[in-house]
Each structure stands twice: as C-alpha cells, then as structure tokens.
Amino acid sequence: MSKVCEICGKHPVAGRSISHSHRVSNRVFRPNIQKMTIKDSKGHVRKANVCTTCLKSGKVERA
Template identity: 75%
Template sequence: MSQVCEICGKHPVAGRSISHSHRVTNRTFRPNIQKVSVVVDGKSRKMNVCTSCMKAGKVVRG
C-alpha cells in the first residue's frame, strides 16, 4: 500500500534513532495511513488517508 496521504500529502520522512549510549542509526518515520471509503463528488471511492486527516474531519466517510 502507498504510504502517502491522498488528502494532505503526508509521506515517510527519514530521521535518526539515538540510543541511550548515543549510538545513532537511520530510521523512517511513517504516517499512519488507512484505506477508507470516502465520498467524492457524490460517489464512494477508496482512498489512502492518514488518521490525522480523519480526526480533523477533512474526510467525509461513506
């Protein structure tokens, strides 16, 4: 499944994980993407949407 929100465009970003002993390793921060059915132009369609968009009410579930 695609890791990009079709509403806001949120996508995975790279960062670093730092342990207690300060060893640094690369990691990826992934958004919480869910496949939900959304009403677009009066028709129901499945979209990949992040949970922050769903919580903010940017999506009309259908």
C-alpha cells in the first residue's frame, strides 16, 4: 500500500532517533494512512489512501 495521502500529499519523512546517551540512528516518520471509500470532487465513489489528519479535519467526504 502506498504511504502517501491522496488528499494532502503527506508522505514518509526521514529523521534521526537520538537515545538518552546521545547515540544517533536513522529513522522514518510515516503518516497514518488508511484505505477509505470516499466521494471525490466529481461525486464518484472510490477507494483512496487517506491520512487520519484529513479524516479528522473533514477534508474527506465519506461514501
């Protein structure tokens, strides 16, 4: 499954994890993507990968 939100375009971002002893390792911040049935702008019902931030803010109309 794609890790990109089809509504806002949010995608995985690379960063660093720093431990208490300040050892640094690479990590990835992944958005919480859910596969939802939505109505798009033309009124068609389809499935889309949507982040939970868009769901909570009401940017998506559920079908």
